[in-house]
Amino acid sequence: MIKWAIIFAVIGLIAGLLGFTGIAGGAFGIAKFLFWAAVIIAVVLFVLGVTVYKKVT
Numbered sequence: 205m206i207k208w209a210i211i212f213a214v215i216g217l218i219a220g221l222l223g224f225t226g227i228a229g230g231a232f233g234i235a236k237f238l239f240w241a242a243v244i245i246a247v248v249l250f251v252l253g254v255t256v257y258k259k260v261t
Contacts (some may be wrong), residue, residue: 205242209235 216231 205238205245209238211235212238239253 212231212235216228218234219225219231220228
């Protein structure tokens with residue numbers, strides 16, 4: 205998911221440099237959403253991993 209966030213950020217940068225501000229804004233919006241979704245999923249899986257590890261041992 206982080207890979208796609210980076211791809212959309214690069215698309216946004218290139219579109220912004222070329223003057224396509226609407227496309228650039230949309231691409232950055234998607235990139236920001238994907239980045240935060242990946243961070244939230246990683247934190248949730250980390251917390252679940254820690255709690256399950258305590259129950260197993």
